[in-house]
Amino acid sequence: KNVEQDKMLTTLAKNKDRALRYEQTFNVITFEDKLKGLESHPDYPKEKPWKFKGGCDTNVDYNIISGIGFQQHHYAAPDKRPLEKPVIIKQKETTTTGLRDYNIISNRYLELHEEKSKADQMIEKSELAEKYWKTHKYDSITGQYCDPKKEDEFVLSLIHI
Secondary structure, three states: OHHHHHHHHHHHHHHHHHHHHHOOOEOOOOOOEOOOOOOOOOOOOOOOOOOOOOOOOOOOOEOOOOOOEOOOOOOOOHHHOOOOOOOOOOOOOOOOOOOOOEEOOOOEEOOOHHHHHHHHHHHHHHHHHHHHHHHOOEEOOOOEEOOHHHHHHHHHHHHHO
16 A cells, blocks of 8 residues: 555656646746745756846837837936837839729629620630540440540541451
């Protein structure tokens, strides 16, 4: 029974050590130190000293709490306050080369709608026919070529053999 208790305690201690490697070393609700009593241990985590980061540590050029610019509202002395960033207004680039002659709202061409839509249908029909004939050469159910010209060529080749 003692051996079983010792194994259980060592397993629990190992699991606690493993958890403390990845978790906070203090209780996040009560702020009590989870490592109390281990301060003299050589692996006890040392507190990192706080360092002041010079310069501006925000992407905005005003105090985010008060909304007042850093020139008027900042903790540093007036001569050590960060300089205002110049305001750069970016304009949206529009291309003049790729303007459409098709209105996507009304689903119509702006000029010569009937002729252009017929041309689009013809192009689409020929592309679909090309795709169809690439994959449909022989009808295995009827035992014939789908293209009548190819079927005639095949029949003629059988006659000549």
